[in-house]
Amino acid sequence: MAQRAANRIDSKTETVLVADAIVTRFGTAVIHDGVSFSVRRGEVVALIGGSGSGKSVLVRELIGLLRPSAGRVQLLDTDVWNCSQDELNVLRRRFGMLFQDGALFSSLTVAENVAVPFQEHTNLPTELIPSLVGFKLSLVGLPADVGAKMPAELSGGMRKRVALARALALEPEILFLDEPTSGLDPISARAFDNLVRVLSDALGLTVIIVTHDLDTLLSIIDRVIVLDDGKVIANDQVKAVMKLDVPWIKDYFSARAPVVRSDD
Amino acid sequence: MNATSPWLKIEIEGDTSVLHLSGVWRLSNLAAISVALQSSGLSAGKRYLIDGGDLQELDTAAGFTLYRHLAKIECSTSMVSLRGFDQRHEQLLELVREHMDSPSVAPHALHRGTVQRIGAATLNIWLLLQGHVSFVGTVVLELLALIRRPKLFRVKETISQFEVICIDAIPIAALVSALIGVVMAYLLGIQALQYGANIFVVDGVGLAVCRELSPLLVAVVVAGRSGAAFTAQIGTMKVQEEIDAISTLGLSPIQVLVIPRLVAIMVALPLLVFVGDVAGLTGGMLISAMQLDISPLTFLDRLHSVLPMSAPVVGLVKAPVFAAFIAIIACRMGMQVARDARSVGLNTTSTVVQSIVWVILLDALFAIVFQHLDI
Numbered sequence: 001m002a003q004r005a006a007n008r009i010d011s012k013t014e015t016v017l018v019a020d021a022i023v024t025r026f027g028t029a030v031i032h033d034g035v036s037f038s039v040r041r042g043e044v045v046a047l048i049g050g051s052g053s054g055k056s057v058l059v060r061e062l063i064g065l066l067r068p069s070a071g072r073v074q075l076l077d078t079d080v081w082n083c084s085q086d087e088l089n090v091l092r093r094r095f096g097m098l099f100q101d102g103a104l105f106s107s108l109t110v111a112e113n114v115a116v117p118f119q120e121h122t123n124l125p126t127e128l129i130p131s132l133v134g135f136k137l138s139l140v141g142l143p144a145d146v147g148a149k150m151p152a153e154l155s156g157g158m159r160k161r162v163a164l165a166r167a168l169a170l171e172p173e174i175l176f177l178d179e180p181t182s183g184l185d186p187i188s189a190r191a192f193d194n195l196v197r198v199l200s201d202a203l204g205l206t207v208i209i210v211t212h213d214l215d216t217l218l219s220i221i222d223r224v225i226v227l228d229d230g231k232v233i234a235n236d237q238v239k240a241v242m243k244l245d246v247p248w249i250k251d252y253f254s255a256r257a258p259v260v261r262s263d264d
Numbered sequence: 265m266n267a268t269s270p271w272l273k274i275e276i277e278g279d280t281s282v283l284h285l286s287g288v289w290r291l292s293n294l295a296a297i298s299v300a301l302q303s304s305g306l307s308a309g310k311r312y313l314i315d316g317g318d319l320q321e322l323d324t325a326a327g328f329t330l331y332r333h334l335a336k337i338e339c340s341t342s343m344v345s346l347r348g349f350d351q352r353h354e355q356l357l358e359l360v361r362e363h364m365d366s367p368s369v370a371p372h373a374l375h376r377g378t379v380q381r382i383g384a385a386t387l388n389i390w391l392l393l394q395g396h397v398s399f400v401g402t403v404v405l406e407l408l409a410l411i412r413r414p415k416l417f418r419v420k421e422t423i424s425q426f427e428v429i430c431i432d433a434i435p436i437a438a439l440v441s442a443l444i445g446v447v448m449a450y451l452l453g454i455q456a457l458q459y460g461a462n463i464f465v466v467d468g469v470g471l472a473v474c475r476e477l478s479p480l481l482v483a484v485v486v487a488g489r490s491g492a493a494f495t496a497q498i499g500t501m502k503v504q505e506e507i508d509a510i511s512t513l514g515l516s517p518i519q520v521l522v523i524p525r526l527v528a529i530m531v532a533l534p535l536l537v538f539v540g541d542v543a544g545l546t547g548g549m550l551i552s553a554m555q556l557d558i559s560p561l562t563f564l565d566r567l568h569s570v571l572p573m574s575a576p577v578v579g580l581v582k583a584p585v586f587a588a589f590i591a592i593i594a595c596r597m598g599m600q601v602a603r604d605a606r607s608v609g610l611n612t613t614s615t616v617v618q619s620i621v622w623v624i625l626l627d628a629l630f631a632i633v634f635q636h637l638d639i
Contacts, residue, residue, distance in 0.1 A: 106604035115371035123295050128329065131368035135328045138366030139359075147369030152604040171291045171323040202356035203323055 014041045016174060016206050017062065022071035024057060031057055032068070033230035041173075044200050044207040046217055046238075049227035050248065055210045056100070058227070059176055062208070063097055064088055076173065093121055095174040096167030100182070102159035104151035110137070110162050111147035117169040136165040141191060156183040164192075168199070174206045175199075181213045189213065193220045214253070271300040280311045282347075286318035289326035297326060301333040312339060316349035327360040335364065399596040403526065406518040422524040429490045430532035434539055436489070437482045441540035444477050445469060445547025453556045462556045465548070466563055470571040473544035479579040480627055482540040483586040486533055487619035491594040494525055495615040498598025499608040507599070517599070526591040533587035534580045541576055574639050582630050589626065590619045 017039040024032040031054040039045050047055050060066040062073055064080045073080040078091045104113050114133045118124055124132070134144050140161040151159055160180065167175060177196070181189035197220040200207050211217065217224060217238055224241050226234040228248050234241045242253050271293075273284040283306075289297060306312075312334070316322070334344060346354060376384070410417050452468045498521055501507050510517045545567070552558035558566075597611040597618070 106606040109371070111369040111371040114369075119371075122291060125295060125298055128294075128298060130370045131332060131366075132325060132328065133371055134366040134369040135324075135360075135363055137369060138363040139324065144367045144369050147371075150604075152602045152607065168324075171325055198355065198359055199324075202352050202359060204352065 015039070016041045016076055017208070018072075018074040019058075019062060020072040020074070022058065022061060022068045022073070024054060024061065025069045030230055032071075032227075035071070035227065035230070035232055037225050037232055037235055039206060039208060041206055042200065042204045044197065044209070044220055044222045046221040046224045047208060047210045047227065048212070048217070048224060048252070053227045054230070055227060056178055059097075059178055059208070059210055063095065063176060064092070093170055094172060095176065096170065096172035097176045098160070098163050098167045098178060098180055100178045101156075102151070102163035104159055104162055104166070106151050108151075109147065110142075110149050110151065110154070113151065113162060114147075114165045114169060117166065121170060132169075136169060137162070139168070140165045140195065141188075157185070157188055160184065161192075164195075171203065172205070174208065177207065177209045177211075179210055179212065181211065181216055186215070190215065190219070196220060214255075271297050272304060274304060274306070277313070280313050281306075282313045282315055284315045284318060285322075285330075286320075288320050289322045289330075291323055291325045294325055294329060298329055298333075301329065306333070306337055306339070310339070310343070312344045313347055314344060314349075315347045316353055317347075319349065319353060322353045322356060324356060324360055327357050328364075331357075331360060331364050395600070396592065396596060399599075400592055403518055403522055403592065403595075406516055406523060409516075410519060410523065416519060418520065418524050421520070422528050425524050425528035426532055428493070429486065429529050430535055433486060433489060433532075433536055437485055437536045437540050438543035440481050440485055441473065441478045441544040442547035444481060445473050445544035445549075446551050448472050448477070448544075449548040449551035450555065453551065457556065462552075462558055463562075463566055465552055465556055466558065466566040467570045469548035469552075470545065470567050471575055473548065474541050474571065474576040474579050476579070476627070476631075478540035478544050479537045479582045479586065480623065482536045483533065483583065483590070483623045484620055486529070486536065486587070487590045487594075487623060488616050490529060491590045491615050491619045492612050494591065494594035495598040495601075495612045496608060498595060499601035499611055502599065502601045503603055503605070503608060521598075522591075522595040525595060526588065529587040529591045530584045533590075534583040537579055537583040538576075541579065578630075578634060578639060582627065585626060585630075586623045589622045593618045593622065 015038050019038070020036050022032050022035040024030070035058065047058065049055050057066065061068045062075065062080070064073075064075075067081055072082070076091060076094055078087055080088070080091070083091075104110075105116070108116070111130075111133050114136055115129055118129050118132060133147065137144060137147060142158065142161050142165070146154070146158065146162070151162070154162065160183065164177075164180070175196075180196070181192055184192060193216050196207055196209075199205050200220075209216065209221070221238055223236065224234070224238050225232055226241065226246075226249060228246075233246055234244055234249060241249060244250075270287050271285065271289070273286070275282045275284065287293070314330075346357065349357070448469045449465055452465045453462065456462050456465050456468075498507070501521070507517050507521075510520055549560050549563045552563050553560055594615045597615040601607045601611050
């Protein structure tokens with residue numbers, strides 16, 4: 001038992017993602033000017049920053065979709081921008097990505113969307129796949145009858161859940177979420193947060209969330225990385241970051257609508 | 265009864281069976297785990313104690329498969345207790361158990377029978393035609409509104425559409441018609457040479473190109489070129505909610521998007537057909553000079569005396585009608601796009617097919633009508 005506990009501490013300290021001096025330029029515009037940070041296994045890390053601070057771009061660079069102008073990305077012991085296509089494909093089975101608008105395949109039904117990773121990357125007995133698809137849909141809080149629908153027939157929030165079910169299908173070690181709770185009602189958003197946290201704790205899942213949602217930040221996040229003006233201006237636990245005397249961060253954490261009370 | 269495998273081991277302790285799990289219970293091993301479970305000889309109606317002391321890793325898919333197997337042998341979750349699990353694995357199994365009642369969802373849509381598909385397709389065509397008719401009505405009403413307030417007509421948009429539909433299409437329309445003129449002259453020439461009736465090739469090429477081939481081919485080219493573009497442009501705007509934005513700004517999407525295209529294409533197509541006529545005759549003239557010993561001057565002289573004015577006029581009269589059908593179908597299919605990427609592609613394909621079919625159908629109708637009118 002003690003041995004396993006020690007293992008777990010080890011696994012907590014194992015670094016699964018390193019971004020090293022990332023520079024991104026679009027033409028003459030400099031988006032990132034030396035962004036560096038690392039993420040350990042099992043952490044739930046938020047990436048925040050104002051609109052246009054390049055959060056989504058950074059995530060695309062981390063997962064091998066967009067080549068940074070300079071810098072190095074080390075993801076699960078693979079140098080993302082300096083490895084073969086085969087290595088990258090192996091790597092891609094080990095992380096999941098939830099895109100901002102879900103990015104479901106519009107020509108496939110919901111169930112087919114969720115089944116794609118199983119069919120392409122596993123040798124599961126065919127009779128097992130439908131029940132696993134049903135289970136994954138239920139896991140993200142969707143009723144089974146959604147399975148037969150086309151993505152175009154779903155609401156934004158439902159698409160997001162289906163996309164999460166697809167991202168979770170291969171039981172990834174790292175999950176990248178691009179604004180997972182935007183467009184969800186507060187109840188669904190909190191349920192989504194809890195789901196992410198439970199999965200993270202249970203699976204040792206490392207989660208990197210791009211978010212604007214303060215409630216997400218305050219409830220489930222271990223550590224927050226703040227991007228501003230192309231640089232990481234803060235990288236610490238939420239409580240510590242909140243206390244920093246940086247104008248953007250102060251504005252961010254105080255940017256809540258005043259609560260109107262009618263029971264005076 | 266006692267089964268052993270790398271994944272699980274069954275032992276009897278008093279009156280309960282203990283299921284020892286071991287190894288890496290993850291998706292990558294799930295096929296083997298599934299087989300191990302099948303052959304483990306777990307039997308129904310017994311109490312099971314699941315021991316996770318030796319379990320290294322566990323994910324939801326593996327946990328689900330375990331519970332699913334237990335459920336299959338009618339061993340409800342209440343008859344199963346856990347022991348020795350790592351806290352996070354226990355948490356995970358708890359999560360899995362909450363979602364065990366989820367029914368399976370087949371990843372394939374229901375396959376419909378032949379009769380059902382024919383029925384659905386027929387109904388779809390009927391609904392499509394109904395929609396087209398109602399769309400024509402809407403466009404006519406908007407046109408009438410425009411006549412009352414002509415200031416709202418978008419001249420700039422119409423001219424820029426005209427440029428794309430007409431000016432940019434001149435090379436391709438000329439090329440296609442010239443080639444068909446060449447083919448006509450060549451084929452007719454082979455026959456006519458046998459009778460020494462070379463000069464009649466001019467009659468044939470003139471009539472065929474001006475009356476039928478140039479209008480038809482140019483209309484098909486424009487349907488494929490501009491019709492597809494209309495649907496794709498308007499469809500993408502629909503996906504991006506731009507059409508809703510136009511309505512919300514108090515403008516009419518029909519007046520902003522459809523009418524400029526309709527007007528532009530109705531003006532453009534007759535002009536392109538004229539270009540096609542000239543190019544087709546030039547092609548015919550070229551072959552006549554090279555193969556049939558008819559000099560260009562003779563060709564033009566003969567053409568002047570035998571080609572009735574009605575032939576090119578008929579062609580030019582048909583063109584705006586073809587154009588109107590292409591524009592109406594293309595714009596409506598664009599407006600009909602659903603909010604997903606696939607739908608833009610499907611509707612664009614449908615536009616091209618429908619426009620070409622309609623152009624040919626109308627051409628046949630015109631042939632019959634003109635025959636009866638002795639034109």
